[in-house]
Amino acid sequence: MMSNPNKRSRMPTIKDVAKKASVSVGTVSRVLADNDTVKEDLRKRVLSAMRELNYKPNLAARALRTNSIDVVGLIVPDITNPFFAQLAKNIEMEAATRGQSVMLANSHDDPDTERTQVSALHDRAVSGIFVVAATDGSRPFTADIPIVSLDRRYGSYPLVATDQRDGSRKLAAHLHDLGHRKIAYIAGPEGMGVSRERRDGFVEQIEKLTSDDDPVELAIYHGDFSYDAGEAIGRLILESSPSERPTAIAAASDQQAIGVMRSARDLRINVPQDLSVTGFDDIALASLVVPRLTTLRQPIEDMASGAVERIFLPTEEQTDFAIRGSLVVRQSTAPPPSRD
Amino acid sequence: MMSNPNKRSRMPTIKDVAKKASVSVGTVSRVLADNDTVKEDLRKRVLSAMRELNYKPNLAARALRTNSIDVVGLIVPDITNPFFAQLAKNIEMEAATRGQSVMLANSHDDPDTERTQVSALHDRAVSGIFVVAATDGSRPFTADIPIVSLDRRYGSYPLVATDQRDGSRKLAAHLHDLGHRKIAYIAGPEGMGVSRERRDGFVEQIEKLTSDDDPVELAIYHGDFSYDAGEAIGRLILESSPSERPTAIAAASDQQAIGVMRSARDLRINVPQDLSVTGFDDIALASLVVPRLTTLRQPIEDMASGAVERIFLPTEEQTDFAIRGSLVVRQSTAPPPSRD
DNA sequence: CTGAAAGCGCTTACAG
DNA sequence: CTGAAAGCGCTTACAG
Numbered sequence: 001m002m003s004n005p006n007k008r009s010r011m012p013t014i015k016d017v018a019k020k021a022s023v024s025v026g027t028v029s030r031v032l033a034d035n036d037t038v039k040e041d042l043r044k045r046v047l048s049a050m051r052e053l054n055y056k057p058n059l060a061a062r063a064l065r066t067n068s069i070d071v072v073g074l075i076v077p078d079i080t081n082p083f084f085a086q087l088a089k090n091i092e093m094e095a096a097t098r099g100q101s102v103m104l105a106n107s108h109d110d111p112d113t114e115r116t117q118v119s120a121l122h123d124r125a126v127s128g129i130f131v132v133a134a135t136d137g138s139r140p141f142t143a144d145i146p147i148v149s150l151d152r153r154y155g156s157y158p159l160v161a162t163d164q165r166d167g168s169r170k171l172a173a174h175l176h177d178l179g180h181r182k183i184a185y186i187a188g189p190e191g192m193g194v195s196r197e198r199r200d201g202f203v204e205q206i207e208k209l210t211s212d213d214d215p216v217e218l219a220i221y222h223g224d225f226s227y228d229a230g231e232a233i234g235r236l237i238l239e240s241s242p243s244e245r246p247t248a249i250a251a252a253s254d255q256q257a258i259g260v261m262r263s264a265r266d267l268r269i270n271v272p273q274d275l276s277v278t279g280f281d282d283i284a285l286a287s288l289v290v291p292r293l294t295t296l297r298q299p300i301e302d303m304a305s306g307a308v309e310r311i312f313l314p315t316e317e318q319t320d321f322a323i324r325g326s327l328v329v330r331q332s333t334a335p336p337p338s339r340d
Numbered sequence: 341m342m343s344n345p346n347k348r349s350r351m352p353t354i355k356d357v358a359k360k361a362s363v364s365v366g367t368v369s370r371v372l373a374d375n376d377t378v379k380e381d382l383r384k385r386v387l388s389a390m391r392e393l394n395y396k397p398n399l400a401a402r403a404l405r406t407n408s409i410d411v412v413g414l415i416v417p418d419i420t421n422p423f424f425a426q427l428a429k430n431i432e433m434e435a436a437t438r439g440q441s442v443m444l445a446n447s448h449d450d451p452d453t454e455r456t457q458v459s460a461l462h463d464r465a466v467s468g469i470f471v472v473a474a475t476d477g478s479r480p481f482t483a484d485i486p487i488v489s490l491d492r493r494y495g496s497y498p499l500v501a502t503d504q505r506d507g508s509r510k511l512a513a514h515l516h517d518l519g520h521r522k523i524a525y526i527a528g529p530e531g532m533g534v535s536r537e538r539r540d541g542f543v544e545q546i547e548k549l550t551s552d553d554d555p556v557e558l559a560i561y562h563g564d565f566s567y568d569a570g571e572a573i574g575r576l577i578l579e580s581s582p583s584e585r586p587t588a589i590a591a592a593s594d595q596q597a598i599g600v601m602r603s604a605r606d607l608r609i610n611v612p613q614d615l616s617v618t619g620f621d622d623i624a625l626a627s628l629v630v631p632r633l634t635t636l637r638q639p640i641e642d643m644a645s646g647a648v649e650r651i652f653l654p655t656e657e658q659t660d661f662a663i664r665g666s667l668v669v670r671q672s673t674a675p676p677p678s679r680d
Numbered sequence: 681c682t683g684a685a686a687g688c689g690c691t692t693a694c695a696g
Numbered sequence: 697c698t699g700a701a702a703g704c705g706c707t708t709a710c711a712g
Contacts, residue, residue, distance in 0.1 A: 013704090013705055013706085014705065014706060014707095015705080015706095023682080023683085024682065024683045024684070025683090025684095025705090025706080025707090026682070026683060026684080026685095026707080026708080027681090027682060027683075029706070029707055029708080030681095030682085030707090030708095032706090032707095033707080037681055037682090038681075038682085039681065039682085042681090042682085056463050057463075057705085057706075058404070058465075058704085058705050058706065059463060059464050059465065059706095060400055060403035060404040060407075060409065060465060060704085060705080060706090061404050061688090061704070061705035061706040061707090062705080062706055062707080063400035063403070063404075063688095063706090064398070064400040064401050064403075064404050064688050064689065064690085064704090064705080064706075065687085065688055065705085065706050065707045065708085066688090066706085066707070067400075067688075069400065071443070071464075078429070079419065079425050079428055079429050079432075080422065080425045080426050080429055080624065082420065082422070082425075085419050085420045085422075085425045086420050088419055088444070089418070089419050089420055089446055092419075092444060092445060092446055093446070096445075101443050101445070101460065101461075101464065102443065102444060102445075103411070103441050103442065103443050103444070104428070104432065104442060104443070104444040105432060105436075105441070105442075106429055106432055106433070120441065121441075123396050123397075123399060124399050124411075124441065125398075125399065125400060227628050258628075262628075262630055265630060266630075284420065285625065288567050288598075288602075290602055290605060290606075353688090353689055353690085354689065354690060354691095355689080355690095363698080363699085364698065364699045364700070365689090365690080365691090365699090365700095366691080366692080366698070366699060366700080366701095367697090367698060367699075369690070369691055369692080370691095370692095370697095370698085372690090372691095373691080377697055377698090378697075378698085379697065379698085382697090382698085397689085397690075398688085398689050398690065399690095400688085400689080400690090401688070401689035401690040401691090401704090402689080402690055402691075403690090403704095404688090404689080404690075404704050404705065404706085405689085405690050405691045405692085405703085405704055406690085406691070406704090407704075
């Protein structure tokens with residue numbers, strides 16, 4: 001009879017180690033826990049027994065006893081979104097430094113799926129869950145484990161995100177500095193917190209820089225964060241006559257901005273000579289398009305470390321954490337064309 | 341005294357359910373397992389007790405008993421690579437249909453990290469591990485749990501991947517059909533299985549279509565799969581005089597192909613009028629660049645389902661699975677310019 | 681400082 | 697068909 005080849009062969013247990021080292025299992029467990037007070041020679045015996053047997057603690061047993069496993073959950077709307085992929089990578093790296101693995105799930109931007117995912121992770125007794133809330137309004141799950149919102153607020157859980165207003169202000173100031181006085185702003189989906197923040201920051205800064213003898217014209221559009229929305233709105237904006245149309249378009253995401261650049265190319269409008277374009281995020285593609293995109297770099301590493309740090313803090317110390325991004329000036333922005 | 345707010349409140353156990361339903365824990369466990377033979381009225385009592393208590397089985401305890409958890413591991417070189425992100429998403433979806441969660445790790449293309457990750461997942465007693473092997477030569481881990489190679493062979497574990505040769509043949513035939521007789525092929529890194537397969541398939545097909553009175557000139561280049569490599573090699577190829585240079589460039593990845601298109605734009609060579617370009621993979625970006633890229637679509641959904649299916653098969657049935665991709669003709673290819 | 685023992689919450693032979 | 701009981705591999709008071 002063949003044994004099932006998929007069956008894990010019997011692994012050495014703490015008991016085997018104890019026997020080989022002639023100590024009790026308690027002692028083995030203590031050296032495992034790096035416990036203060038195990039006499040050096042016992043400790044050595046145990047360690048070498050572990051090595052000889054190639055002992056690895058059974059994580060499920062430990063989890064059962066301590067009711068916690070070294071796993072954190074991460075839920076994103078869609079891992080194929082380059083920004084979330086970048087975030088996931090950094091969360092994974094940051095978690096790894098703390099000996100935590102990460103369980104990944106996609107909510108597909110669907111609130112019900114999201115809820116199911118959170119609940120499933122909760123059932124698995126993960127140490128904490130990071131969630132990038134779905135665009136379309138979450139139905140947050142009330143869990144008795146730490147949850148941290150990433151990028152977008154999930155329920156009323158603490159939020160780690162870029163300071164959206166500050167970022168938009170920097171972009172607005174950059175365009176104004178270059179001399180643009182007729183600007184279009186493409187915002188994200190209406191009603192989404194992130195969209196609102198970015199838009200308000202931009203408007204705020206423009207208003208601040210506007211005076212009676214140096215007026216700025218600012219038009220606002222809305223669309224989702226995608227390439228396609230950017231392209232459609234870009235076309236809409238740019239189809240007006242050269243004297244009518246803005247000299248700069250600021251988009252609420254890099255993807256939108258790249259869409260805008262495509263529409264400009266279709267209409268034979270040169271970026272940046274005839275039109276400046278800015279994005280937001282600094283996804284990898286931003287520096288790969290031609291011309292390379294001026295944008296606001298989200299401090300993803302800091303977001304990841306801030307989020308991971310918070311998830312292990314006592315709940316009452318889990319405050320919001322807004323991190324300032326940095327302006328990255330590339331080739332998609334320039335002074336406006338001179339007009340006579 | 342405040343209790344720690346992070347402590348999970350005591351969850352109802354199988355014992356609580358048993359008591360409430362006035363049955364033994366064994367019986368509860370049996371209804372949990374959807375076990376054949378629990379008399380209907382007991383079954384009902386148990387079910388309603390579970391509902392009332394909002395009982396959720398403790399997965400760690402179950403894992404300890406059965407020595408397996410409903411989790412699979414996935415290791416990719418880099419989740420920010422759009423192809424791997426797409427793959428991860430599909431694996432996650434496919435695993436979800438089987439009630440499995442997925443644990444994600446990045447190897448950063450580093451064989452040692454990869455090994456550590458596989459080992460860590462193994463320690464967690466996952467049901468199986470998918471690995472997209474690191475580019476730079478893995479040092480495979482011998483595990484007593486199922487492992488399936490995805491896209492690139494890991495050790496000697498069964499491989500689920502696109503039929504690379506077939507895909508390249510299709511691209512070669514497409515270019516030849518259009519009339520191209522002077523073609524450059526940019527292969528992936530030398531020594532990598534995938535690179536070799538794609539290249540050989542291409543060469544094979546071209547040779548097959550070549551005859552004495554209809555010769556084809558084919559030049560081969562090598563570089564990694566990145567945008568930058570594509571751009572650099574593209575420039576190298578295209579800097580020769582118009583009569584010297586190829587009328588088509590086939591790249592071993594979409595990223596390379598997009599790089600090639602950038603170099604063409606810099607050199608004011610029009611795609612596809614003066615130069616046809618093809619990629620491989622069909623990443624999302626392929627249909628977003630201008631002109632949209634003709635490429636070979638990897639059947640990612642099929643790869644995901646094939647891989648997940650295999651991981652739950654007995655080892656001896658875990659055969660390789662090569663899936664044919666499909667040619668996606670877009671605007672980056674056209675007949676060669678007519679020359680006098 | 682160390683050992684013996686209880687117990688985490690399940691599943692599964694074993695009886696009946 | 698169901699219950700009583702053993703046991704998965706750990707950790708952690710409790711003694712000494």
